Amino acid sequence: MNSSVIDFLATEARLGAHNYEPIGVVLSRGEGVWVWDTEGNRYLDCLSAYSAVNQGHCHPKILAAMVEQARRLTLTSRAFHNDQLAWFYEEIAALTGSHKVLPMNSGAEAVESAIKSVRKWGYEVKGVPDGQAEIIVCADNFHGRTLGIVGFSTDPETRTHFGPFAPGFRIIRFGDAAALEEAITQNTVAFLVEPIQGEAGVIIPPAGYFTKVRELCTANNVMLVLDEIQTGLGRTGKLLAEQHEGIEADVTLLGKALSGGFYPVSAVLSNNDVLGTLRPGQHGSTFGGNPLACAVARASMRVLVEEGMIENAARQGARFLEGLKDIRANTIREVRGRGLMLAVELHPEAGRARRYCEVLQGKGILAKDTHEHTIRIAPPLVITSDEVDWALERIATTLTQDFS
Template identity: 95%
Template structure:
């Protein structure tokens, strides 16, 4: 007899660090857009592991690539070459139009690597005085959980009692090009920003914002670093979210869906001399660029394109967004999204979004609350029209539900 849900949760509470507050479900299997719990109940996954499982759970072609490579060679470290790294470089560069690639593991590692790289570029190429490099970031940003990153977060929960923090960051409002222009100085080396703020509640900037941002960065020799770890690889209905305004970042950060949820893989991509400043011994990662990671990422990128997932995200995202906007509920303050990166923001008097997520769970949908009053919706990019309609029925019932 296996463990019960109560046993699993009790063991986690007893032995695990309480740094998460998960929805009360214990999952044991996944396929496509569906996941099953230990009791056999099926749910439509509307989180996709924060967009890491964009290709769907346990995609058979990514799985096959992982198993095949695991039989051959998993890790060499970067002390030696491996036969998967060069093809990975070629394929991700061809897909994204990048000129240089730095492979890492987690998204936060990619962000930290970019920060180090743009600072080094600032000192060695731009000529910023040593120790004076400035990076501009946005309020309500989310770029990871490392000490370097939380130091420029504006979320008190991520910062409290973790200091002292590194200097060298300026915080401006998101979506305000005039604020960026005012913040730039001769010592500014980069503007690090999410194309859409995910953790903040799927906050979309005003039209034309990134066009103006690109102009300002170019005019002032400032590197535009786009954190596309959540928004990239089809999530917003285009390969990269930057393509919605036809701009090109100097440095692009990818992660999450780069492995289809099988393995931590991230990458720093550059179209300029930023990554060229790194020399042997100055930065690295034992696991970054390992053959297993490269084989998995190659398969993950391949199915994304070959199976039309990016185009499907655009179609189904528009259908989902329209359906959510059609829900007539006095609980809803705003509905927004791009592609399959969506959010329903509730009026504060409607109560915490958490209880709506728990009600959705009872109806067979797993979604996640953020910032108290927002429900984030990000199903795998393989979702069908019928599945979107099925989900919309349950969202409509839940959002009009009387909790009093």
């Protein structure tokens, strides 16, 4: 590392809260699937900012939309209408088949908004006694970092010394439809779940799980809330991960790639019953639905479809997954994935996944460890076959490397 890189890291360590443990690289530029550090080294981005840059870094059409809108009008608050919001509603509803849209900023804000909305629906439509609404969630979930959300996390690191927490949540095993059926009561208003558990290590439920979940929620008048903040907008090779089992959620949460990496944008998508209970003054956000966010989101959705990124994710994801499974290394416990949402889980005796990520950095690949022994691999959806093969070659040599 040169002195400038050391200065960057030292300043962060001195002045910043130590709530992250990033890989030791200082990035300064990005284009497509590639990023460059301050020393001019190029890396294949295999994290995509946790799926926020599905469309690739600095996509020129999204950039153009952002610059054009920034010259005209950036923020009005929802005290007034703006000329981008209605178009955003029309386009995201047409793309996803939704009936109502609530625009917010971050993914966690979308989750909190959904929790408030389904509780309100439960009291005013389903008839749950006031203060008794229950939401079922899954163990090893990740829905964000706000106080309300970490209260129903099962990860001790996110919970310890942050309580007391709000009641009203029941935790069950992920991928177990029988556990859901047993947990539902007359006061259950929603089941909040990720189609694939991303932060837990790309955990994919058994085939047929969500078909059964949909049946149970319908039969018991429970809102199925799918957190598609990481899985949505093409990441798994479909527009939404729910499409792999041909179901429809009652409430869908989108974020991250909804802005193509340019600006915080999220959305709660719902049927009329849930979001239809909200009245003026009962929920809001200063920046939610602002014209700059809407213009960026419109361009981000448009390029996903027009440039065939979703179909490319399916093709290249299958190629990547097959290539990872072909690696013969004693370090590998399991390879799993759907589309370009992939993971390599290592045997515990192979050591922490982080050291493999650090070796990959030296080979020109940026990936990130999760849950000690898992390497997440999630490049932008614009990756090519040649780039997949280039990455596989370097991943294979890293996973077969002797660290003893």
